[in-house]
Amino acid sequence: MxxxxxxxxxxxxxxxxxxxxxxxxxxxxxxxxxxxxxxxxxxxxxxxxxxxxxxxxxxxxxxxxxxxxxxxxxxxxxxxxxxxxxxxxxxxxxxxxxxxxxxxxxxxxxxxxxxxxxxxxxxxxxxGISRDYPTAHVATALRYQLKTTVKIGGGKEYAEGWRLVASDVAFEHGAGQEVRGPAIVLLLAVSGRPVEVGELTGPGAVPFAQRIRS
Structure with missing residues (x-):
């Protein structure tokens, strides 16, 4: 069940x-x-x-x-x-x-x-406080944000045109240049929060982080 x-x-x-x-x-x-x-x-x-x-x-x-x-x-x-x-x-x-x-x-x-x-x-x-979040549940939150429009608090539009891949849990979304990083960093980014370029890897990392910051 x-x-x-x-x-x-x-x-x-x-x-x-x-x-x-x-x-x-x-x-x-x-x-x-x-x-x-x-x-x-x-x-x-x-x-x-x-x-x-x-x-x-x-x-x-x-x-x-x-x-x-x-x-x-x-x-x-x-x-x-x-x-x-x-x-x-x-x-x-x-x-x-x-x-x-x-x-x-x-x-x-x-x-x-x-x-x-x-x-x-x-x-x-x-x-300057760090925390290890439960990655499986962060992925659940990330999936929700990615199917929900920005107008009602989601992040669907932020992710359009990118392939997002989590580096710490089984998660992939979208198509385009790959952006790879911890699930919590991806969640922050598609929630409109600025993230550091160094937290992401992949050919799309720099333009994706710059887009979020702008």
Whole structure:
């Protein structure tokens, strides 16, 4: 019998939340103000966003989108403002309180993996923290991003014209010049995050990384 997505995805999401809490417990006060990989958000903002999305429910999401005029960016900004405490320690405590929640906006559960992995790196990379992510689940998140349009948070258009190959898990996608790298790096790239050319190999590595950065 094939496991239900909820039985395989939520434990991974909870593990990622737990690992991020452990990493953030050691931050110095000034590090919370470090610019994240999310434009216009610092590390504290991204954590507040993760608290907000962990609390999201299907009905609540619909109500919020109506209030935001169906503007995702406006809704996200409102969520960050709502959950970002003056003291980062309080925001982290709230994230700890929602660690085991399994509520979600009305979207495929694979989006919870995308959220956990990408926002985890949005925070970790700028402050110099590394993590070994579960590659099979990163590949699941990557597959979702590659079939989903950028307009609704995916990365389908970013990958058009390239053959993406993961170097650490069985994964291949598309046709064109080959771009090879760890699954987490490919996931970041097709999620619109800048990656270093040195993290990728193959004849398409340089133009692909430059395209993402532009």
């Amino acid at each position: 094939t496991p239900r997505p909820s039985s395989t995805i939520w434990p991974v999401v909870h593990d990622e939340r737990r690992a991020l809490i452990q990493d953030l417990d050691a931050l110095q006060p000034q590090q919370w103000q470090t610019a994240s990989l999310c434009p216009d958000w610092d590390v504290h903002d991204v954590l507040a966003h993760l608290v907000d999305t962990a609390k999201a429910t299907r009905l609540g999401f619909v109500r919020r989108m109506v209030a935001a005029g169906f503007d995702f960016d406006r809704d996200n900004a409102a969520g960050v403002a709502r959950e970002r405490a003056e003291d980062p320690g309080r925001t982290l405590a709230e994230f700890r309180a929602v660690l085991t929640r399994t509520s979600s906006p009305p979207a495929p559960l694979a989006t919870r993996l995308v959220e956990a992995f990408v926002h985890g790196e949005d925070i970790r990379r700028p402050i």
